[in-house]
Amino acid sequence: MSEDERDRNEGLTDAFERSGMSQGDLARRVTARARRFGLRHVNPDASSVRRWLQGTKPRDPLPRLIADVFSERFGHRVTTYDLGFGSPPDLDRPLTYSPSFTETVESVTELGRADMDRRKFLAAAPFAAAAGVGPSRDWLLTALDQEPKPGPRVRLEDVTEVRNMFARFQEIDVMQGGGSGRLLLTKYMNAHVYPLLRRTHAEDVRRALCGAAAEQTYLLGWMAFDSGEHGTAQRYLIQALRLAEESEDVRLGAHVLAGMADQTTVLGNPAEGRKIAQAGRQGLRGSDSPACLADLWALEARALAALGDSVGTARAIASSEREFARVDRDAEPEWARFIDGAYLHGEYATAFRDLGQAAPCAEHARRSIGYARTQNRARRGAMSHAILTVSHLDGGDLESAHSTGLRTLELARQVKSSRCTDAVRDVQRRLIPFGRHPLVADFNERARSVVAA
Structure with missing residues (x-):
C-alpha cells in the first residue's frame, strides 16, 4: 500500500464517489456555498479537492461548507465527522x-x-444564558409585522x-x-x-x-x-x-418562547426568563390562544417569584387563571393539550413555594395532584407532591412532609425525568435543618435509588 493510499480520507472518498461529482464540480459547489454566506476568500479548485481526498484536512470554514454540499446532494445531513475531518459538531x-x-x-x-x-x-454543551x-x-x-392570512388549513x-x-x-x-x-x-x-x-x-x-x-x-x-x-x-x-x-404560526412561536422562558428561569436567570415570556405575550397581540397566554403568564409568575416580587406574582397568576378560564379545547392546537389544570396549578404552587408562602403553595399543589392523579400523570404528580412536601416542611409538619415525600419517590420511579430527580434532591436539601430525625433518615434511605438512577 502506497503512502498516499494509507493517508487517504476514506470518509470523504466514499461520499465523493457516491455523489457522482467530479473534483472540479465539488470545488465549484463549495465556492458557490461560500459566496452565499459572504465568504469571498474561499476559492477551492480541483487540486484542492484532490488534496482533501488524499488526507489533507481543509481549514475552517471549509469542512462545514463541504458537509453542507454533500448534505444537499444526498438529501440528508452529512456532518464533518462523517467526512473524516475529525471535527466535532x-x-x-x-x-x-x-x-x-x-x-x-x-x-x-x-x-x-x-x-x-x-x-x-x-x-x-453549555447553556448560554444570553x-x-x-x-x-x-x-x-x-x-408583529405579520398579518393573518385567510385560507383553509393545509392537509x-x-x-x-x-x-x-x-x-x-x-x-x-x-x-x-x-x-x-x-x-x-x-x-x-x-x-x-x-x-x-x-x-x-x-x-x-x-x-x-x-x-x-x-x-x-x-x-x-x-x-x-x-x-x-x-x-x-x-x-x-x-x-x-x-x-x-x-x-x-404566531401561537406556535409563542409556545416555543414559553419553553425558553421556563428553562432560563429554572437555570437562575429569572429576569431574562420574564422578558422572554413577555415577548411571547406581545407576539400574541394579533392572535388568540388562551392556553398559550395562560402558560406565559404562569411562567412570568414563576420568574417574578424567583425575583421576590410577591405582588407581581399574584397578579400574573390571576392573569393566567383568567386566560385559562377562556380556553376552548377544540379550538386549541395539539401542543396546547397539556396546558391544563395539572400543569398550571403545579406552576402556581412552585411560584408560591419560591416566595415561601406555604398556604397557597399547598392549595395549588393539591389541585395539581388531583388533576394529575385523574390522568395518571406520574411526572407532574411527583413534582407537585414534592412541592406539597416543601409546604409541609415550611409549616414545620415533618410527619406530613414524610408522607407526601414517600409518594413523590413512588411516582418519580415511574418516569425518566431529571426534573423529578431534582425535585427529590430539593426535598433532601430542605430536610437538612431537621437533623437526624428518624423520618429524615428514612426518606433519605428510600430516596437513594431514585437519586442514583
Whole structure:
C-alpha cells in the first residue's frame, strides 16, 4: 500500500464517489456555498479537492461548507465527522437565529445528527444564558409585522403524518418523562422530517411542514430539558423558534418562547426568563390562544417569584387563571393539550413555594395532584407532591412532609425525568435543618435509588 493510499480520507472518498461529482464540480459547489454566506476568500479548485481526498484536512470554514454540499446532494445531513475531518459538531451554530431558512435547515439537521450519533459530546454543551434574548427579539419583530392570512388549513399527507407522530411522542413525554421517547424521536426526525425540509415545495406546503417540524423540534428540546441536558435543549428550542417563524404560526412561536422562558428561569436567570415570556405575550397581540397566554403568564409568575416580587406574582397568576378560564379545547392546537389544570396549578404552587408562602403553595399543589392523579400523570404528580412536601416542611409538619415525600419517590420511579430527580434532591436539601430525625433518615434511605438512577 502506497503512502498516499494509507493517508487517504476514506470518509470523504466514499461520499465523493457516491455523489457522482467530479473534483472540479465539488470545488465549484463549495465556492458557490461560500459566496452565499459572504465568504469571498474561499476559492477551492480541483487540486484542492484532490488534496482533501488524499488526507489533507481543509481549514475552517471549509469542512462545514463541504458537509453542507454533500448534505444537499444526498438529501440528508452529512456532518464533518462523517467526512473524516475529525471535527466535532459545531455546537455554536444551533445557537444562532439565522435569517436564512437554508442555514436554519442545516443547523437543525446537524443538531439532530449530533444528538443521535454523538450524544455524550452534545450533552456537555453549555447553556448560554444570553442566547435566548436575541431570538426572542427577532421572532417578536417578525410576529408583529405579520398579518393573518385567510385560507383553509393545509392537509397534505406528509405534513399530516408528522403532526400525527407529534401527538404520539408528546403523549410519551407527558406520561413517561422526556428520557423515554427522546432517542426514538431523534431517529424519526433525522430519518423522516428534516430531510423533507430540503425538498422543493409550494409555499403553503412549506409553511405547513415548517410548522410541523417546529412542533417536533420543540418537543426534542423539551425532552432534553426534562433530561437535564440544558445546552442541547436550548439549541433545539432556538431552531424550533426559527422554524415556527417560517410557518407564520404566531401561537406556535409563542409556545416555543414559553419553553425558553421556563428553562432560563429554572437555570437562575429569572429576569431574562420574564422578558422572554413577555415577548411571547406581545407576539400574541394579533392572535388568540388562551392556553398559550395562560402558560406565559404562569411562567412570568414563576420568574417574578424567583425575583421576590410577591405582588407581581399574584397578579400574573390571576392573569393566567383568567386566560385559562377562556380556553376552548377544540379550538386549541395539539401542543396546547397539556396546558391544563395539572400543569398550571403545579406552576402556581412552585411560584408560591419560591416566595415561601406555604398556604397557597399547598392549595395549588393539591389541585395539581388531583388533576394529575385523574390522568395518571406520574411526572407532574411527583413534582407537585414534592412541592406539597416543601409546604409541609415550611409549616414545620415533618410527619406530613414524610408522607407526601414517600409518594413523590413512588411516582418519580415511574418516569425518566431529571426534573423529578431534582425535585427529590430539593426535598433532601430542605430536610437538612431537621437533623437526624428518624423520618429524615428514612426518606433519605428510600430516596437513594431514585437519586442514583
